[in-house]
Amino acid sequence: MTLRLYDTATRSVRDFVPMTPGQAGIYLCGLTVQSSPHIGHLRSAVNYDVLRRWLLHTGFEVTFVRNVTDVDDKILQKSQEQKRPFWAIAFENRLLLDRDYRSLNVLPPTYEPLATGHITEMHALIQSLISSGNAYAAEGGDVYFDVSSFPEYGALSGQKPSDMRSAGDAPDRHKKDARDFALWKGVKETEPDDATWPSPWGRGRPGWHIECSAMARRYLGDEFDIHGGGLDLTFPHHENEIAQSKAAGLGFARYWVHHALLNLGESKMSKSLGNVIDLDSLVESGIRPVEVRYYLASPHYRSRIDYSEEALREAAVAYRRIEGFVQRSVEVVGPGRPKTVPPAFADAMHDDLNTSAALAVVHDTIREGNTALAAGDEAGIRGALTAVRAMLGVLGIDPLDPAWDNSGENGNDLKPVVDGLVALALEQRAQARARKDWAAADSVRDQLKNAGIQVEDTPTGPRWTVGEH
Numbered sequence: 001m002t003l004r005l006y007d008t009a010t011r012s013v014r015d016f017v018p019m020t021p022g023q024a025g026i027y028l029c030g031l032t033v034q035s036s037p038h039i040g041h042l043r044s045a046v047n048y049d050v051l052r053r054w055l056l057h058t059g060f061e062v063t064f065v066r067n068v069t070d071v072d073d074k075i076l077q078k079s080q081e082q083k084r085p086f087w088a089i090a091f092e093n094r095l096l097l098d099r100d101y102r103s104l105n106v107l108p109p110t111y112e113p114l115a116t117g118h119i120t121e122m123h124a125l126i127q128s129l130i131s132s133g134n135a136y137a138a139e140g141g142d143v144y145f146d147v148s149s150f151p152e153y154g155a156l157s158g159q160k161p162s163d164m165r166s167a168g169d170a171p172d173r174h175k176k177d178a179r180d181f182a183l184w185k186g187v188k189e190t191e192p193d194d195a196t197w198p199s200p201w202g203r204g205r206p207g208w209h210i211e212c213s214a215m216a217r218r219y220l221g222d223e224f225d226i227h228g229g230g231l232d233l234t235f236p237h238h239e240n241e242i243a244q245s246k247a248a249g250l251g252f253a254r255y256w257v258h259h260a261l262l263n264l265g266e267s268k269m270s271k272s273l274g275n276v277i278d279l280d281s282l283v284e285s286g287i288r289p290v291e292v293r294y295y296l297a298s299p300h301y302r303s304r305i306d307y308s309e310e311a312l313r314e315a316a317v318a319y320r321r322i323e324g325f326v327q328r329s330v331e332v333v334g335p336g337r338p339k340t341v342p343p344a345f346a347d348a349m350h351d352d353l354n355t356s357a358a359l360a361v362v363h364d365t366i367r368e369g370n371t372a373l374a375a376g377d378e379a380g381i382r383g384a385l386t387a388v389r390a391m392l393g394v395l396g397i398d399p400l401d402p403a404w405d406n407s408g409e410n411g412n413d414l415k416p417v418v419d420g421l422v423a424l425a426l427e428q429r430a431q432a433r434a435r436k437d438w439a440a441a442d443s444v445r446d447q448l449k450n451a452g453i454q455v456e457d458t459p460t461g462p463r464w465t466v467g468e469h
Contacts, residue, residue, distance in 0.1 A: 001350040008256040009156055013352055018225050024060045025224035027216040029233055032069040033093035034078050037100050038276035040262040040269030046293055047259045047301040048228050049106045054349050057394050065219045066109040068094055070116050072208055076191050086195050100279050103289040105396045105403040113215045119197045121214040122206045125248055126183045134247040138174040141186025141202030147179045150243045157235035181240050182207035209240035223251025231258045262305040290404050291316035294397050300356050323399045325366045329385040333378055335400055338390035345391050362391050426462050
């Protein structure tokens with residue numbers, strides 16, 4: 001089968017036909033690092049990591065670019081509020097973001113460009129737009145894109161320019177039309193000197209939209225395969241990227257892939273709304289990063305997630321069942337070598353990355369594996385285990401992946417302590433069983449259970465896990 005993806009630009013599911021056979025170039029709009037990430041941000045990372053892993057699994061060579069916006073209005077506002085350099089705030093939050101990506105087993109990008117590192121490329125693109133008559137310099141050092149000069153404006157989002165309001169990213173008094181958007185923002189007295197750069201139009205800094213067009217071109221060329229991001233970026237950000245890139249003569253993105261949002265209540269999770277939940281808080285509540293990834297990857301990427309603690313804990317329990325099967329099977333036949341995935345799993349993934357249907361195949365295969373375990377059928381156990389691990393590897397949630405041993409991040413620095421304490425308790429239980437003091441043995445087991453530790457006796461000795469079964 002051929003991978004089929006929903007393309008926002010055509011509003012249809014299309015066969016993925018790359019520009020170069022066997023190669024895929026992907027640009028994902030990364031975060032503006034004015035604050036630490038929350039799980040709504042992390043959904044984006046997980047969804048596109050699954051896309052990338054599936055392309056790699058099916059033999060593609062993938063160039064994956066995910067940018068970081070490290071200067072913008074919000075970061076400069078934080079700089080003024082905290083009386084700290086803007087770059088210090090951006091760097092600090094970028095480190096937190098990288099930590100959370102590692103904790104969720106998100107593969108590092110091929111390239112992760114910073115906006116502040118690509119001012120020269122932005123200048124070149126802006127100058128090209130001015131020369132073609134699609135942009136103009138205004139007083140104060142500002143440069144704007146002339147929306148009326150691009151007849152296709154609004155096609156991606158389905159909006160009519162006549163219905164649009166002010167772009168809202170710069171003072172309207174400098175614009176020919178309120179809908180025009182900023183490519184370059186002239187220096188302001190209220191902003192720090194180190195947040196401006198020299199340009200042909202005077203000192204200033206880039207507008208948000210021009211950053212992505214310039215960086216995508218730098219690392220993927222004038223035209224590339226897939227541009228990704230959240231639905232909330234469709235307008236104005238991606239609409240503006242298309243306008244300025246195509247007006248400059250670039251082919252730009254051939255497919256536009258957008259993921260749905262993660263909502264808390266009736267609103268999307270957003271720092272500006274103050275309704276955010278971060279990975280640290282979930283780990284502190286007893287949910288492991290691998291379980292958070294399972295929760296974020298389980299729904300179809302185009303399905304909205306309405307966050308609830310109950311749904312998250314149900315996902316954690318479901319993942320622990322998967323983990324339990326893998327552990328029991330490994331004790332009997334060893335870890336095996338994951339290779340191919342079942343055809344039904346491949347069909348689901350080729351069908352616009354239907355991870356919900358793909359996980360149904362995982363659970364069906366585990367049921368077959370449990371039957372084989374009960375019957376002592378080693379060949380059946382091995383077949384189910386290798387298939388399950390191959391599927392989980394594509395989704396980035398294989399329990400045996402070394403990435404899940406990342407102690408020291410998001411609270412996992414306590415793992416060695418917990419391991420030691422549980423080992424001591426199990427040793428006390430074993431000694432009680434050896435002297436046939438069943439009451440003492442049961443007491444140890446019950447105390448561990450009350451602490452959230454489940455103990456299961458196996459032919460090779462006791463095995464313990466965290467959480468309910």
